[in-house]
Amino acid sequence: MEEGASRIRRRVSVHKRTRPGSASACAAPAEAERAPGEAEEEEEEGAGARRRKTAQPAEAQPAEAQPAEVHPAGSSRPSRSPGQTPVIPTSQQPGAGDQHYDSEEDMFGDYDSFSENSILAQVEDLEQRYMQLPEQGKHATDLASEDLHSESIKNELSVTHVSDFTECKTNEQTENQTGGEDAAAEPGDDPLYDVPSSQVLCFDDLQSSSDDLHHQSTQERDRSSSSHKTGNEELQHQPNDEMSSKVQTSSDTNRRKSIKDFLKSAMTGNAKAQIPVFSRNKQLKEALLSEEMNVAKETIESSSSDLGPFYSLPSKVRDLYVQFKGIEKLYEWQHTCLTLSCVQERKNLIYSLPTSGGKTLVAEILMLQELLCRRKDVLMILPYVALVQEKISGLSSFGIELGFFVEEYAGSKGRFPPTKRREKKSLYIATIEKAHSLVNSLIETGRISSLGLVVVDELHMIGEGSRGAILEMTLAKVIYTSKTTQIIGMSATLNNVKDLQEFLQAEYYSSQFRPVELKEYLKINDTIYEVDSKAESSMTFSRLLHYKYSDSLRKMDPDHLVALVTEVIPNYSCLVFCPSKKNCENVAEMLCKFLDKEYLKHREKEKCELMKNLRSSSSGHLCPILRRTVPFGVAYHHGGLTGEERKLLEEAYSAGVLCLLTCTSTLAAGVNLPARRVILRAPYVAKEFLKRNQYKQMIGRAGRAGIDTTGESILILQEKDKQKVLELITRPPENCYSHLVQQFTKGIQALFLSLIGLKVSAYPSLP
Ligand SMILES: Nc1ncnc2c1ncn2[C@@H]1O[C@H](COP(=O)(O)OP(=O)(O)OP(=O)(O)O)[C@@H](O)[C@H]1O
Known part of the structure; x- marks a missing residue:
């Protein structure tokens, strides 16, 4: 019994x-x-x-931050403790949690x-x-x-x-x-x-x-x-x-x-299927699927065991990059960076390039070297759950083909301590908070040296509030407890690199390479200016907006958003960054009120399918705003969407079924969505004036390599903000400062207590 x-x-x-x-x-x-x-x-x-x-x-199970609120302002958002009632977003049924953006709910x-x-x-x-x-x-x-x-x-x-x-x-x-x-x-x-x-x-x-x-x-x-x-x-x-x-x-x-x-x-x-395909486009789906299955079969059948031809990796890795990501050749800077002597010697490294410069590929090759050649585990730290999930789906196929585990540490996912592997190595992909818990558990169980490499994407996050403090603690612990663990940090927006180099004992590499040209514009009233660092005023006149505005339209759309977006959509994609979630929804609705009925015909069937899927993803309830905007190819995208809604909208946008997303800065943190034109509705995130880092990340969504051939950003501003904006576009990115030190009583105390708890240090012995 x-x-x-x-x-x-x-x-x-x-x-x-x-x-x-x-x-x-x-x-x-x-x-x-x-x-x-x-x-x-x-x-x-x-x-x-x-x-x-x-x-x-x-510390052991920290709450993860909601990007929509943390990232923009660089300040910590009010954390929600388990059991506390979540704010119910417009698009959700009561009680439905946002699984993707709010890890605490997860x-x-x-x-x-x-x-x-x-x-x-x-x-x-x-x-x-x-x-x-x-x-x-x-x-x-x-x-x-x-x-x-x-x-x-x-x-x-x-x-x-x-x-x-x-x-x-x-x-x-x-x-x-x-x-x-x-x-x-x-x-x-x-x-x-x-x-x-x-x-x-x-x-x-x-x-x-x-x-x-x-x-x-x-x-x-x-x-x-x-x-x-x-x-x-x-x-x-x-x-x-x-x-x-x-x-x-x-x-x-x-x-x-x-x-x-x-x-x-x-x-x-x-x-x-790297670029998501709109799920119900049956014809396309079937063709793609059969092609995928052929590729899969061929790949599985061709077993290759050679080592070395591709940056110390099997040539199969190069083939997989061609097959899965369409990358045939490394950019020159990528090759230079990978062959730096400090990289060969496994020294710590910080590298910095503009958005969409291809930083991730270098990190991935270094991670594969560690997993396959040096047979060590790897930890990759990303700021948000959504980015972790994107990376997991991008690298899982590599794991299967090359024989390593890809393990998710985000939201409720992740095992502490991680499972010991006999043969295959693990690539842990983690949010900042989960990475901290993971490192703690590895130290606690005496396994920290099994970690061969730690990669930190968006390294500038180290200067951002309490999340930055956690990242700093994590890296400090790794540096102190494992001399053999290499640390690589990357970012598009670093300024006080020397300080960071000192902290990480790292070498530095940078380049201004950007495969797709990005043109920056400012709009004041109905005039568009091009950002021009050579001009005395940092901008030069570009053109006047020509669009016939009725009185009612002028009243509803004083910023000429309708004029700006209709220059691009529906044939090209457009992102409109808004200061708040509510504003995202309002702008999406307002635009659709004034869009020509012709827009309804563009990919009509697929939009109907999308509506159906959205409805069934939320138990028959479709957000009334999406119900009105999706037929025009427009949707909002913010932290209030459920994971399923977000996925459906992103897929539809990637496939061109939706041509315009109004979004909060959630979308600015590296999600690979195409945009020919990025419009910043105002130089604010919530009520805070935009920071240089945030501005760069947002406009960086325009003109993505492999997706677009050109890109442009337009920041809409009022006369009163002109001076501040001119400073914004000309000054260097903000410095990263330690928040462990700034929050002395909390941060350093937490670090000390944690080190004692982990037996890394002890109380001073009494005489
Ligand atoms: N050598 C290459 N050839 C062609 N495409 C590439 C190459 N390297 C990277 N890419 C593609 O460029 C796009 C942007 O690359 P990636 O996301 O690595 O940029 P990033 O520098 O990390 O940008 P961000 O800072 O915005 O996250 C991706 O779609 C990637 O597949």
Whole structure:
């Protein structure tokens, strides 16, 4: 009976850890990699860690910041503690959280509470009933079986196909524990062994966007659901029924093999789709899919083991860049940077280039060198959850092809300490706060030296409020505790580089290269000026706006936004940065009131499809503003959108179905969305005057390499702000100053306490 109860607990526990969107979807490979005997210990540790989450102080499970509010002003936004009511965005149903931009809401999202109807509560209850039963044996087993078949648990166990994969694992574990033939199998034999968690999640996404794949996966699901049944039936028999165990084992193996094959080809295909395709464009989708599958097949078939031809990496890496990203040749600066002697010697490095200069590729090659050649783990730190997710989907295919794990540390995702890998190395992609927790856990477990490289994107964030302080603490700890860990920082907007170099003990490389020319303009009244650093006033007259404004239009649109956007859309894309979320929505609505009805005809079918998808993503409720604006190819984009809405809108915008997004500065932090023209509605973020860094990041969205051939930005300003704007466009980026020091009582104290807690330093001993 005890055995039965603990088996039920195990089944549910494993299922929970592998829910889609849960960090623990990596449980499958993680378990496969465990040394014999570690299994139970890790399971307990994981559960403990999850429980601890609710009680841990900010440092261990810190709240992540909401980009829309933190990034713009450079000041910390009011943090929302778990359980506190979120602000309900316009587009959301009551109670729906913003999973992508507000990590705090994510923090507990993946873990069932012990509330009355939760699955854990039911299992607890079930166990209690076991304990209380006077009679052992059949009756108890029947009860267990009956309860496990109860509706809610059945639903939980069959809710996703990711859980189906888990189920394979679960069955296998059960068999191992009952002395089945698989008990001695090596972890490497497990077909899910080389599937990183992120890729399992990507697979989940892929499936929903492909009819063919859906068909196949439905078959898998059907097979798996029969596995649930078998698993549950198994509870009614004695576990040492060898015959049935063998049959089960062999059918499981076949099934797992086919899942592996399918998963691998599916994921490679997924990675090929770098520029998201509007999901319901069936014709295009089918053509693309078959092409992707061909590429995937060819790639898998051609195994290459040569080392060296591409910056010390296998030539396969170069091929993958061509296939997945269309990058055939490195820019000259990229080559120079990668071949710098300080880089070869693995010294720390800071490099700085304008937005869209191709900084990420250099970092990626260095990360691959570390993972594949030096066989060390790598941590990549990005400022926002959305950027982490973008990077995860971009690099997962590389992980599959080249044999390393890509692990997400953002929102509720991430395992502390990370799973120890025997063979393959891990690329942790983390937000600032999760990176800090990860580094703490590696120090605590004496594994910090397993980290070969730390890459920090948007290094200038180090000077931004409490988030900057956390980043600074993280890097300080790495520098102090691991002499062998290399640190690379990159940014488009650095000024006091010497200070940063001193802090990171780093070399510096910079270039002004930008593959696509970006022209900057200012608009005052109906005159457009070009920013010209050579001119005495820093700007020169460019042109007058010619657009016939009616009285009502002039009243509604004093800034001539309609005139500016209609010069570009619908054939080219346009981003309009607005100072606040509300303003984003208002501007989108206002524009659509005055757009010609002709705009409704542009890609009409796809826009209808988008509306349908938006509606079904929020349980039938479509935001009334989007309902009015999407038919014109216009939408707003801010931190109040749900993750699903954001994804749908971004995809539609990338595919050209939407041609205009009104957005907050959320979008300025490196998200790769095309814009021929970027308009800054005002030189403000909320009520704060724009900073140079923010200005540069926003205008940097225009003219992206590989997407656009030219780009331009227009900053709209009033006469009263002219002087301030002229200073803004001419002055250098803001300096980064330590916020650990500025917030002396909080920052430094937190660092000291943390170092004592981690046993990096100790209290001074008493004489
Ligand atoms: N050598 C190359 N050839 C062609 N395209 C490239 C090359 N290197 C990078 N790119 C492409 O240029 C675009 C911008 O690159 P990336 O995002 O790395 O720029 P960045 O410098 O990091 O910009 P930001 O500071 O805005 O984040 C990407 O679409 C990338 O795929």
